Amino acid sequence: MIDDLDLDLDLHLDLTPVVAEQPDPMLFATVSGAHLYGFPSQDSDLDLRGVHLLPAADLVGLREPEETRSRTWVRYGVEMDLVTHDLRKFVRLMLRRNGYVLEQLLSPLVVHTTDAHRELAALAPGVLTSHHAHHYRGFAATQWRLFEKTGELKPLLYTFRVLLTGIHLMRSGEVQAHLPTLAEGPDAPGCLPELIAAKAEREHGSADVDHARVAADVERLHATLDAAQSASALPDAPRAHDALHDFLVRVRLGVMPAGSTALRP
Structure with a gap:
C-alpha cells in the first residue's frame, strides 16, 4: 500500500x-x-x-x-x-x-x-556507463519534436527532465528522475517550477512559454550533456x-x- x-x-x-x-x-x-x-x-x-x-x-x-x-x-x-x-x-x-x-x-x-x-x-x-547519455539525448530529441508539433506542456517537461537526468547521471553516477529535485540544480532553467505547477492543473494543455527562450534552454542543456559525457568518470562498458x-x-x-x-x- x-x-x-x-x-x-x-x-x-x-x-x-x-x-x-x-x-x-x-x-x-x-x-x-x-x-x-x-x-x-x-x-x-x-x-x-x-x-x-x-x-x-x-x-x-x-x-x-x-x-x-x-x-x-x-x-x-x-x-x-x-x-x-x-x-x-x-x-x-x-x-x-x-x-x-x-x-x-x-x-x-x-x-x-x-x-x-x-x-x-x-x-x-x-x-x-557514459553511453547512457545517448539514451537521454535521444529521448529528449523525440520529446522536443513532439513539443514543436503540438505545443503541449507535457513533452516540454519531458524534454527538460531527461536532459537534466542525463547530466546528473554523467556527473554523479546517480539515476535521479525527479524533476523538482533536478530543478534545484545550477543547470535547470528558471521557468521549471512554474511549468511544473501548470502541469499539475491539466494533463494535456498548451505550454505558455517563449518558444525561442525554451529552445535556447534546450540547446544549452544538450551542450551541457555533451560536455558532462565527455568528462564523466563512468566506464565505457558495463x-x-x-x-x-x-x-x-x-x-x-x-x-x-x-x-x-x-x-x-
Whole structure:
C-alpha cells in the first residue's frame, strides 16, 4: 500500500491486489511515469512497472515465452497501466544503456519488493556507463519534436527532465528522475517550477512559454550533456555482466537467501 510515499497525488491506494493478481511471481513493482518524475496532473494515470519471473519450462520449450506483459484498467477511479518484463529480459535491458528500466528499478515509489529486488538494485551501478547519455539525448530529441508539433506542456517537461537526468547521471553516477529535485540544480532553467505547477492543473494543455527562450534552454542543456559525457568518470562498458548472469541463474533456480518472499517497502 502506498501511503507514506510522496506521489504528489491525494490518494492512498492499496495496490496489493494488483500484485496478487499476476500469474507469475513478481520480484518488484514500482511507480513510474509522471508521479516518479514529479509532475503529475490531477487526472494523470498511474504507471506501474515491474519484473515477473517465468517458470524455467517457459523458456526452454517450443512456445514463445511471455517476456513482456501489459495491462491497462481502472481501479479506485484511477486509470492504471502495468507493464512487467520477465527477469531475463529486464536484465538484458539493463545491460543496453536503457535508462527507463534503471529508473523503474530504482524508483523510491515501491509497491512491492523482495530480497531479489534489493539485490538487483544493488547491482545497478555496475551497468552504468557514459553511453547512457545517448539514451537521454535521444529521448529528449523525440520529446522536443513532439513539443514543436503540438505545443503541449507535457513533452516540454519531458524534454527538460531527461536532459537534466542525463547530466546528473554523467556527473554523479546517480539515476535521479525527479524533476523538482533536478530543478534545484545550477543547470535547470528558471521557468521549471512554474511549468511544473501548470502541469499539475491539466494533463494535456498548451505550454505558455517563449518558444525561442525554451529552445535556447534546450540547446544549452544538450551542450551541457555533451560536455558532462565527455568528462564523466563512468566506464565505457558495463562491469556487472557476470554478476547479473549469476544473479539471474540463482533466482531462476530458486537459489536465493532466506527471506525472499514479498516484503512491505
